[in-house]
Amino acid sequence: MTRRISKEVVLGDDKCGYVRIGGNAPVTVQSMTSVATHDIFKCIQEIEKLQDAGADIVRVAVPEKKDTEALKEIIKATKVPIVADVHFHFQRALEAISAGVHKIRLNPGNINDHNQVKEVINACKLKNIPIRIGVNEGSIIERRDKKKRAEELNIFFADKKHGHLIALMIAKLEEYLELFDSCDFEDIVISAKSMDAPVVIDIYKEIASRFDYPLHLGVTHAGTRETGGIRSIAALGSLLSQGIGETIRISYASDPIEEVIDGVELLCALGLKERRKPELIACPTCGRIQVDLFTLVEEVKKLIMDEINLPMKVAVMGCVVNGPGEAEGADVAVFAGNKRGIIYVQGAKVANVPETKILSTLLSECKKLEFRVNNGETSLGEKTIAIKPPDPIGELGSGIESIKKGLVEKITVRKT
Numbered sequence: 001m002t003r004r005i006s007k008e009v010v011l012g013d014d015k016c017g018y019v020r021i022g023g024n025a026p027v028t029v030q031s032m033t034s035v036a037t038h039d040i041f042k043c044i045q046e047i048e049k050l051q052d053a054g055a056d057i058v059r060v061a062v063p064e065k066k067d068t069e070a071l072k073e074i075i076k077a078t079k080v081p082i083v084a085d086v087h088f089h090f091q092r093a094l095e096a097i098s099a100g101v102h103k104i105r106l107n108p109g110n111i112n113d114h115n116q117v118k119e120v121i122n123a124c125k126l127k128n129i130p131i132r133i134g135v136n137e138g139s140i141i142e143r144r145d146k147k148k149r150a151e152e153l154n155i156f157f158a159d160k161k162h163g164h165l166i167a168l169m170i171a172k173l174e175e176y177l178e179l180f181d182s183c184d185f186e187d188i189v190i191s192a193k194s195m196d197a198p199v200v201i202d203i204y205k206e207i208a209s210r211f212d213y214p215l216h217l218g219v220t221h222a223g224t225r226e227t228g229g230i231r232s233i234a235a236l237g238s239l240l241s242q243g244i245g246e247t248i249r250i251s252y253a254s255d256p257i258e259e260v261i262d263g264v265e266l267l268c269a270l271g272l273k274e275r276r277k278p279e280l281i282a283c284p285t286c287g288r289i290q291v292d293l294f295t296l297v298e299e300v301k302k303l304i305m306d307e308i309n310l311p312m313k314v315a316v317m318g319c320v321v322n323g324p325g326e327a328e329g330a331d332v333a334v335f336a337g338n339k340r341g342i343i344y345v346q347g348a349k350v351a352n353v354p355e356t357k358i359l360s361t362l363l364s365e366c367k368k369l370e371f372r373v374n375n376g377e378t379s380l381g382e383k384t385i386a387i388k389p390p391d392p393i394g395e396l397g398s399g400i401e402s403i404k405k406g407l408v409e410k411i412t413v414r415k416t
């Protein structure tokens with residue numbers, strides 16, 4: 001896919017390393033801590049967990065002075081660029097900058113006056129700290145001027161189409177960018193989030209066509225992982241596949257680790273990030289499954305993610321009917337049937353075990369393959385032979401010949 005070329009910003013330091021956003025840098029994943037920043041120990045723990053899950057950048061809220069006071073120690077103890085999320089109090093931004101934070105997230109619309117915003121911009125300029133300008137849907141409505149707010153809401157609600165909202169967001173953004181221009185400051189990332197996926201797609205496309213600053217993509221107030229995941233993937237997947245977006249945050253009303261896991265998976269699925277952990281392939285399931293496949297898939301996923309540190313493709317197939325074709329690209333595959341599992345490694349059958357032993361045998365085969373790959377004896381994606389449907393005679397109590405004759409439905413139907 002062709003990526004839009006944006007300006008580049010760099011954040012970090014010699015200790016935690018540098019992360020580039022924009023230019024020709026890979027798309028990065030970020031998230032935000034959920035514990036209070038002034039709870040230093042818990043905050044550091046959460047940042048480390050987010051980084052382990054694949055976060056390239058972590059943001060922390062600094063609503064009070066005790067939060068910015070905690071930043072110095074947090075930055076010293078962690079190895080990932082930290083962003084301070086500032087709302088309402090420009091002093092928090094100045095304190096965070098003094099504490100050595102690597103980026104500031106600012107909504108100029110909720111800071112009292114433009115001179116205060118300029119003070120923050122100039123302090124960032126002195127230290128080469130980038131600023132993300134966030135114009136979320138919920139914050140672009142003027143909060144202080146009630147009459148103006150009513151007028152803006154009127155415009156918004158008078159026409160349910162989101163054109164007015166996009167116009168308001170662009171207008172606000174232009175107003176803020178003029179302020180940054182007046183300070184000759186270009187170290188900028190832009191975000192314009194909404195809770196509505198089509199609005200997110202339209203607003204970012206509009207911004208991408210107007211400005212060449214890197215874009216931080218996100219759907220705000222997305223909800224829980226179930227609904228938020230779909231909204232986020234719909235919007236971010238659409239934009240990224242059009243080459244728009246330099247850094248992403250998936251937002252859920254749940255553990256931020258899930259945001260990072262899903263963000264990384266989205267980028268890997270689109271080929272925008274190199275996979276480091278195993279990739280699970282699982283059959284879509286149908287009435288032919290003869291083992292507890294739902295539980296098996298969940299258990300395999302957890303086990304290989306915890307224990308294997310290679311981007312190995314592991315397939316879990318409910319039966320031998322379509323499984324082989326679906327598992328074609330897998331390094332390790334299990335075909336279940338009649339309360340047993342036949343395990344293949346690089347296309348060669350290595351085991352036929354009862355259901356209770358599938359998990360442990362599969363993991364042991366994954367580990368053996370990982371060892372051989374790490375020793376340079378083989379590589380992932382290499383097949384000794386092509387995966388062929390296992391002949392179930394003597395294994396699953398049916399036969400490949402019967403499958404060929406179209407008797408498979410009779411053979412594999414679940415016995416009640």
Ligand code: SF4
Pocket residue numbers: 283284285286287288289317318319320321322323326
């Ligand atoms: S692999 Fe077998 S059980 Fe799974 S969906 Fe295909 S036919 Fe059904």
